[in-house]
Amino acid sequence: MPSASTPAVELEVRGRTVRVSNPDRVYFAERGLTKLDVVEYFVAVGDGILGALLDRPTTLERWPRGWFADAKRATRADSSGDAFYQKRVPQGAPDYVETSRIGFPSGRTADEVAPTELAVVAWAANLGTLTFHPWPVVRDDVDRPDQLRIDLDPQPGTDFSDAARVAPHVRELLTEHGLTGFPKTSGGRGIHVFVPIEPRWTFTEARRATIAFGRELTRRLPEQVTVKWWKEERGSKIFVDYNQMARDRTIASAYSVRANARATVSAPLRWDEIGDVAPDDFDVTTMPARFAEVGDLFAPLVAHREPRYSIESLLELADRQERDEGEGDLPYPPEYPKMPGEPKRVQPSKDADRPR
Template sequence: MAAGKTPAVELEVRGRTVKVSSPDRLYFPERGLTKLDVVQYFVSVGDGILGALRDRPTTLERWPKGVFEGAKLATRMDSSGDAFYQKRVPQGAPDYVETSRIAFPSGRTADEVCPTELAVVAWAANLGTITFHPWPVRSADVESPDQMRIDLDPQPGTDYDDAARVAPEVRALLHELGMEGWPKTSGGRGLHIFVPIQPRWTFTQARRATIALGRELERRLPEQVTIKWWKEERGVKIFVDYNQMARDRTIASAYSIRANPRATVSAPLRWEEVADVAPNDFDITTMPARFAEVGDLFSPLNADGAPSADGGQGYSIQPLLDLADKDERDHGTQDLPYPPEYPKMPGEPKRVQPSRDRDRPR
């Protein structure tokens, strides 16, 4: 062992021994929080984080040097960075780490970590994972989403409170369609609403259903909501990010830590709390006590046979697909742009920023 290096710590995690190397490495310097604090946090909310990830292909957002001032996350456009997304299972993974093969829009495949027990979460946290990005599918059928994830994304000039004002309108619309949603903070300024759906539709259909929901919200709340893909068109509104339902686009799981100095976490909420809380209320120092008090508020999403109007597994998105058909008939609506790294998709409109579109009427 190198001089001055802190010995590894071994944690017992539900029958597994997980080694935490460099346990005193500062991961969140402004809070004095270490790698060991991060691993122990995930263990403390074990049923919650495992419920959010169990049997789901999961991308790991790894910050092996911690979240320090000036640290940046590598992107598709810039591979340099202090942190990165790990889509393929890391080499040397323990034999209890299961994987699931998924296909990207490019057609390439990868074997992603597919957590089945809490020790996998602790092992990944030891590698620097602070945010887990599970796909909205189960390993038994990676082509059929079983969750519709509604991302209320505040644009410049708006914040969490604006998203919180929109959220009840989302719920009211879901109720009109015979559905229910479960809200959580994003860990940043936004709000996420998860809806369990029957795993019988494709990603394309689930995305189309989300677009239909976003368009209806935009009609009802034109001064508050936008579904415009191009930032220059969104204005000071809440953007319903429909492309979060496209293949290979994921949302931070419930109980994940976010890469900010405070170490906030994505916190499941009761509906009656949405308007009264703030994202900073939930971090890795406060969430364990809250979890001990209220339990996993997202547990209905994770159980087999999640609640639905007809007693089946999840809700039908057919009412939203019918709404999409009606929009097309009555308003001439078309598909909306996909993210830039996607191949051109069938029925997709021109993927060009409006201000750069030479064919656009002036």
């Protein structure tokens, strides 16, 4: 006979009572971590996770049964996964869960969770949310990003150490353009660099600035970096995923838990420590102590904080690249409608018009 479920527990989270059902449910078997452990982790890094999500429309990556070997996420083509992305606010949400209406490239809209207090994070964690995917906008202006996000994505044959070797060049290039970036581990093999920017530009302009940045980084490090969209063209390099700045594309927040055996987390870093750390250094069990020691290294990125930086210099770089080298737009993700100025969206090996 199935065993009885463990009675729910109630946590006091900054003045709110959050109910945690099935607190002993195993979420990460290899680490012996339960649902309650995950909820308590988020509370322990509360100022950090709330700062990363505050007032931002946020997609919830939910793993109701926890992570386990062979688990898979649901996709557009197959909805029968063990985990899923929830863009619309779940039914039955408490009245303190606020939302933000956002629009997708398809023209459809959704009311997404937009956290305003830590209890919302704990409530979402009780639903099985491990990873939070906030938009780079705030809910009172969902069309103009206030963050530029640079995703250093290791391709097959490369790993975190390769991304770490590129990171100082990212910092140098940002500085040349009057920008200050804040790095973090992805929680996997990659590195993310977030830049607080003035919310004056559209997603299209922010994406164009990111493409220009990636192209210049590629020019300086041609053997290490690529902006090629098609995987067959990337080689063993670090891919600057410029489409992470396209509308409705999101990156795991700082302090999010990643769905892997070790329960790693996306950890903010100091620039000078990137070469000395590894993604496995930061997990649900170790991050609270680090947070207590170093504080929130991503605090400058919290919504509405100053300073915010201009991307005009990167847009001018994009203009020069187009004028002097003929480098225009790059392909959008496959689910996007055809965008103005976008080149042919055909995999090179399948392009009948491509010179052989």
